[in-house]
Amino acid sequence: MNTYAARRAALMAQMRAKGGGVAVIPTAPEVMRNRDADYPYRHDSYFYYLSGFTEPEAVIVLVAGEKDQSILFCREKNLEREIWDGYRYGPEAAREAFGFDAAYPVSALDTEMPKLMANAPAMFYSLGSDGKLDGQVQQWLQAVRMQARAGVTAPTSVHDVRVLLDDMRLIKDADEIGIMKKAAAISAEAHQRAMQLSRPGLREYHLEAELLHEFRRNGSQFPAYGSIVATGANACVLHYRASDAELKDGDLVLIDAGCELDSYASDITRTFPANGKFSAPQQELYELVLAAQEAAVAVTKPGMRFMDGHDAAVKVLAQGMLDTGLLDRNKVGSLEDVIAKNAYSQFYMHRTGHWLGMDVHDVGEYRDPPAPDGSKPWRTLQPGMVLTIEPGIYVRPDPAVPEKYWNIGIRIEDDALVTASGCELITAAAPKTVAEIEAVMKR
Ligand code: GLY
Ligand code: MN
Ligand code: MN
Numbered sequence: 001m002n003t004y005a006a007r008r009a010a011l012m013a014q015m016r017a018k019g020g021g022v023a024v025i026p027t028a029p030e031v032m033r034n035r036d037a038d039y040p041y042r043h044d045s046y047f048y049y050l051s052g053f054t055e056p057e058a059v060i061v062l063v064a065g066e067k068d069q070s071i072l073f074c075r076e077k078n079l080e081r082e083i084w085d086g087y088r089y090g091p092e093a094a095r096e097a098f099g100f101d102a103a104y105p106v107s108a109l110d111t112e113m114p115k116l117m118a119n120a121p122a123m124f125y126s127l128g129s130d131g132k133l134d135g136q137v138q139q140w141l142q143a144v145r146m147q148a149r150a151g152v153t154a155p156t157s158v159h160d161v162r163v164l165l166d167d168m169r170l171i172k173d174a175d176e177i178g179i180m181k182k183a184a185a186i187s188a189e190a191h192q193r194a195m196q197l198s199r200p201g202l203r204e205y206h207l208e209a210e211l212l213h214e215f216r217r218n219g220s221q222f223p224a225y226g227s228i229v230a231t232g233a234n235a236c237v238l239h240y241r242a243s244d245a246e247l248k249d250g251d252l253v254l255i256d257a258g259c260e261l262d263s264y265a266s267d268i269t270r271t272f273p274a275n276g277k278f279s280a281p282q283q284e285l286y287e288l289v290l291a292a293q294e295a296a297v298a299v300t301k302p303g304m305r306f307m308d309g310h311d312a313a314v315k316v317l318a319q320g321m322l323d324t325g326l327l328d329r330n331k332v333g334s335l336e337d338v339i340a341k342n343a344y345s346q347f348y349m350h351r352t353g354h355w356l357g358m359d360v361h362d363v364g365e366y367r368d369p370p371a372p373d374g375s376k377p378w379r380t381l382q383p384g385m386v387l388t389i390e391p392g393i394y395v396r397p398d399p400a401v402p403e404k405y406w407n408i409g410i411r412i413e414d415d416a417l418v419t420a421s422g423c424e425l426i427t428a429a430a431p432k433t434v435a436e437i438e439a440v441m442k443r
Helices: 003-017 045-051 079-085 090-098 106-117 131-145 161-170 174-197 204-217 232-236 280-298 308-324 335-340 434-442
Strands: 021-026 032-034 059-064 069-074 102-105 122-125 157-160 228-231 252-257 259-261 268-273 386-389 392-394 409-411 414-418 423-425
Touching: 003 021, 003 045, 003 059, 003 069, 003 161, 021 045, 021 106, 021 131, 021 161, 045 059, 045 161, 059 106, 069 090, 069 106, 090 102, 102 106, 106 131, 122 131, 122 161, 157 161, 174 204, 174 252, 174 259, 174 268, 174 414, 174 434, 204 228, 204 252, 228 232, 232 252, 232 409, 252 409, 268 280, 268 409, 268 434, 280 308, 280 386, 280 392, 280 409, 280 414, 280 434, 308 335, 308 386, 308 392
Parallel strands: 021 122, 069 102, 122 157
Antiparallel strands: 021 059, 059 069, 228 252, 252 268, 386 414, 392 409, 414 423
16 A cells, blocks of 8 residues: 555544544645746645645545545546646546545536535534635535435534644654655755855845755755745844845854755754854854754653743753843843743744644644643654754844844754654754854855
């Protein structure tokens, strides 16, 4: 059984455990960018996870009952359209290639669905997230209910299929880990290339171009998200996009960029001096963020909780803010006070990580199921989870803060695979220590 068929079987087993029923998982719609030009097509991640099929206008239907059935609805062959847009499988070839039990033209969805739903106890779909799908389900349910006098019953309950799929997707299997490691290696290479080509006088888009060059020439289909290339004060804008600012001698450059490879994201941030040499205040804050990341990495292991890495990073950062005078002890008090009152959030205002997978901010619950006392502890880490570890520090000009730190923005982000005994930083090939960065930039 191929990976995708095995995932479908695993999902249907979970559906059966809930009494069985029919699941509907459509792929993403095509979206126009402007007249006659569409956005590059990206399939839906859930759909791809269960099929490996990348054509638009397709729907997976899984029937978990006495006999499991996995069905694909997809575009028909169309020689004229294929001359313009390229090859399409068509139902018969797609069924064969992707291991489905049956396949139909997508135009047959409205006639087939009421038949498949007849007498099924429940529907499984991502209710309330796609108005079109909600409307289709309603229409199919009405068609099934029309057959009531013939003794046919309609599904009486709905489960959100994402709840089941999110938990599956949170733990990466060997195939996924293999792809994610490749994506991570390409992105690490791209960051190194950007560092090596950096020099004062270039513009942010020049470095973005180097990233895209490295992604694409290694087979990546897209960047996993809009690349951030932020020089000088721009690094303090968390969602800054690569733009046209000039790299100035003495400024830092923050790059947050990762490629998507075969549907899997990577997500790396590196911060380096535009001219290849950290100034003393830059190095001081850089070493602080690096120490915070190391503290978070040390607690990223099975049995620890999702938020432990954040708490460990915050502790190091907050202590560093007091030691450097970013925070004034006389005003904010002790380390405990800084943490209890969130005083550190003036310079560190985001979380230290997120799940990573097909989506850069990947699916998966961040909390364990409620404990008997009603509390909802943070998720316990398990082998096969992948998360980012990305502490930072961002100093906006402020008369209360030593001027030598103004406009320094630093983030260091790696992708961690939780292993049996700890975690593996799959992005570790991107130069990271001050010595490593200065050495590759000298070459
Ligand atoms: N690049 C998006 C993030 O770091 O979360
Ligand atoms: Mn990032
Ligand atoms: Mn991230």
